[in-house]
Amino acid sequence: MAHSEQDNRRDFLKKMAAATGGVVLAPMVVACAGGSQGGKAAGGTTPAGQKPKDASKAPRADGLGYTGPVKTSVTVPTERPADWNAVDFNKRRGNAGAIPKSYLGAINGPDGDKKHLGKHLPYIPALEGATVPAGHMAIMWGDPSKGYAQHPNAVKDPSRKYVGHWYNWIRVRKAVAGEAEEAQSTFADWPGTGEEAKKYIAKGGGDIKANSGKSTVYLVALPRDVKKGDTVRVWAHCLTHGEFVDFITI
Numbered sequence: 093m094a095h096s097e098q099d100n101r102r103d104f105l106k107k108m109a110a111a112t113g114g115v116v117l118a119p120m121v122v123a124c125a126g127g128s129q130g131g132k133a134a135g136g137t138t139p140a141g142q143k144p145k146d147a148s149k150a151p152r153a154d155g156l157g158y159t160g161p162v163k164t165s166v167t168v169p170t171e172r173p174a175d176w177n178a179v180d181f182n183k184r185r186g187n188a189g190a191i192p193k194s195y196l197g198a199i200n201g202p203d204g205d206k207k208h209l210g211k212h213l214p215y216i217p218a219l220e221g222a223t224v225p226a227g228h229m230a231i232m233w234g235d236p237s238k239g240y241a242q243h244p245n246a247v248k249d250p251s252r253k254y255v256g257h258w259y260n261w262i263r264v265r266k267a268v269a270g271e272a273e274e275a276q277s278t279f280a281d282w283p284g285t286g287e288e289a290k291k292y293i294a295k296g297g298g299d300i301k302a303n304s305g306k307s308t309v310y311l312v313a314l315p316r317d318v319k320k321g322d323t324v325r326v327w328a329h330c331l332t333h334g335e336f337v338d339f340i341t342i
């Protein structure tokens with residue numbers, strides 16, 4: 093996609109946000125092709141005019157600096173399979189390399205499906221009185237109505253080399269077999285300051301850090317070709333626990 097189109101998109105979103113009093117975000121459309129692994133997509137911090145790095149060549153690490161999907165033997169589908177089972181799929185892909193080895197024991201262990209894997213699956217929370225910026229959707233992780241543990245969020249602590257705990261990139265793509273845009277939102281910090289802090293809201297209001305950050309709502313950019321009622325693929329990376337994929341209808 094040409095940079096001028098990205099710039100136009102950003103300008104449009106800024107105007108929309110200004111007009112609605114919403115939050116200004118600058119999503120980055122990372123892929124136009126229908127490729128399922130997305131290995132060539134870049135992180136949201138690539139400066140304009142520079143060729144994005146091939147994220148698939150990034151070192152497999154669980155900390156800061158890891159920006160792109162890891163390549164595994166398990167292909168990520170572009171549209172929702174008829175027999176889709178998010179827990180089974182992510183367990184399979186996680187064991188194939190998408191989840192750090194250090195977390196696999198919990199994932200594969202007793203109650204792993206609900207306490208660990210389900211905890212990382214996205215859902216759209218019911219928000220009362222909160223404004224989601226135009227062109228965005230609200231996402232939380234670990235739907236309590238399915239019996240999943242709620243995903244916490246935690247600040248980084250360089251003094252003990254702790255990278256923190258949050259989703260640092262979230263990719264959304266219309267769930268179709270053919271070509272579709274994929275919009276990536278990046279989160280450099282949690283709860284963050286300045287523009288970074290505007291990427292989240294706290295469900296029900298209040299302090300976003302309360303209750304181990306479990307009421308954090310991520311404001312995630314939607315691709316332009318997505319409308320209400322569509323099913324989208326959400327592909328996201330938790331800093332400490334790896335990548336997870338699911339399909340949700342917006």
Ligand SMILES: [Fe+2]
Binds near residue numbers: 331332
């Ligand atoms: Fe996590």
